[in-house]
Amino acid sequence: MEKMRVGFIGAGKMASAVAQAILLTGRIRSTTPSSFEAKSPQDNLGRYHGFSHRKLLRSQTEQMGAHHPGGQLRLFRSQNHVESQSQTKQDTASHLRSPGIGSTSYARSTATYPKMKCWRSDGDVQPVNIFASAPSNRNLEKFQTLSCRTTHSNLEVLENCTFVFLATKPHVLPTVLEEIAPAVTPEHVVISMAAGVTLETLEEGLPAGTKVLRIIPNLPCVVQSGAIILSRGSCVGENEVDVLKKLLSPSGLCEEAPESYIDIHTGLSGSGVAYVYMFAEALAEGAVKMGMPGQLANKIAAQTLLGAAKMMLETGEHPAALRSAVCTPGGTTIHALHELEKGGLRATVMNAVEAATNRAREMGKR
Ligand SMILES: NC(=O)c1ccc[n+]([C@@H]2O[C@H](COP(=O)([O-])OP(=O)(O)OC[C@H]3O[C@@H](n4cnc5c(N)ncnc54)[C@H](OP(=O)(O)O)[C@@H]3O)[C@@H](O)[C@H]2O)c1
Known part of the structure; x- marks a missing residue:
């Protein structure tokens, strides 16, 4: 052969x-x-x-x-x-x-x-x-x-x-x-x-x-x-x-x-990697702000993304179900999630995927 x-x-x-x-x-x-x-x-x-x-x-x-x-x-x-x-x-x-x-x-x-x-x-x-x-x-x-x-x-x-x-x-x-x-x-x-x-x-x-x-x-x-x-x-x-x-x-x-x-895949994943890096950077900087050394914060931010992604793939659960499992009533996570909602995280990320997809479509028409 x-x-x-x-x-x-x-x-x-x-x-x-x-x-x-x-x-x-x-x-x-x-x-x-x-x-x-x-x-x-x-x-x-x-x-x-x-x-x-x-x-x-x-x-x-x-x-x-x-x-x-x-x-x-x-x-x-x-x-x-x-x-x-x-x-x-x-x-x-x-x-x-x-x-x-x-x-x-x-x-x-x-x-x-x-x-x-x-x-x-x-x-x-x-x-x-x-x-x-x-x-x-x-x-x-x-x-x-x-x-x-x-x-x-x-x-x-x-x-x-x-x-x-x-x-x-x-x-x-x-x-x-x-x-x-x-x-x-x-x-x-x-x-x-x-x-x-x-x-x-x-x-x-x-x-x-x-x-x-x-x-x-x-x-x-x-x-x-x-x-x-x-x-x-x-x-x-x-x-x-x-x-x-x-x-x-x-x-x-x-x-x-x-x-x-x-x-759409370009908007979700090709470009999406960059959104995730931006999120990781922000996650780590939050920890730096609270007093953790940057190197350790970056490493833990990366591992957090890796672990979260792995759970999504391996359990097949909807991300909303996994997220809600982390939320103790009145606990730390729900307080943090409230802040993310106030900042419009979900709408912003959806807009980002839409913008990149539209840009890819535009480039295809040239
Ligand atoms: N980067 C991403 O995350 C990503 C994701 C999805 C799709 N893509 C697509 O993948 C493609 C490559 O992206 P890239 O980031 O790998 O680009 P890149 O790093 O800039 O590489 C482009 C390559 O093309 C070579 N090249 C230029 N003119 C050429 C010619 N006439 N004949 C043969 N080779 C030529 C360049 O040569 P030199 O080495 O001499 O400069 C270089 O090796 C792009 O079309 C992009 O849309 C990229």
Whole structure:
């Protein structure tokens, strides 16, 4: 079965967030460009350009809020996973030798387009099978650090990959579509992340029959806790959606929805992350005002949001029910909630979602 090759045209924040999530799941295998010789099983743990997956996992857990128990557990699980991979050096080595996998020369010399009759859809995408392009090296370095392949040529990404994410800013996308259209084949699955660029625009800009999807991820994809909505174009079937969902599931929640929900998702979740940060900041500053050191207050604010979110997801309860469970009659919480009501928190947040959704719609009309 052919290995899946995933491409990113545009290598900025969202592209690297999605790529990192893809790489941190499934099997974390060492991938070595042909010139790189692994000397020990440890060298095979994704070390390249002085980088180890351990470092990536550690830094991501730190980003997640330092030492909260969930982060430690996740790091532990991931490390165990990496450890188990070190026992499969032989397997990995033979894998790297197998035709068409992990060999730059194969990718460049065999076919103009990848032969992808069927894909491995178990989330097992190795860094060597991820390609990213961007005009400058500014963001490509992140991909190089992950041992992915990089190029300044968007067409090279298309030549080497079947699943191609378009991850440039929306205003750049028309130029990119024009550039890549002649190289897009029926084998390709093109997935745009660009806010406000409709499936209709994408389908019009690419050859008739192209399989096109839109996704709107959010930044927490980088810590595998994102929320992604995907919508399919008219030529996309169940197989592509299933494979894409499996590919993206490591990034967090991934739900298919009608395209009309995409702008709402931008207002709720894409932009929503920023509202939550603002709330977290205010929460912590309240504690600082009352005398708690800022660092501790930030950490506890983050953990409070994480815990509250987890309870919502794990119990399936309506947030109003969970909130009311915290309210002792005449107690601290109800006094605080009264203040939030006086400040119009709920109406303000609803207005924020509405404003961001409308803005996304406006951008889509341009
Ligand atoms: N950020 C979010 O939270 C978020 C959420 C949902 C959706 N999105 C969408 O995701 C997309 C990417 O956002 P981002 O925040 O990742 O943007 P970003 O960090 O600014 O990255 C944009 C990337 O596009 C590259 N680029 C520019 N012109 C190009 C061209 N002609 N060909 C190929 N690549 C080109 C840039 O190259 P250089 O590296 O050389 O600058 C950069 O790597 C946007 O369309 C946005 O609407 C973002």
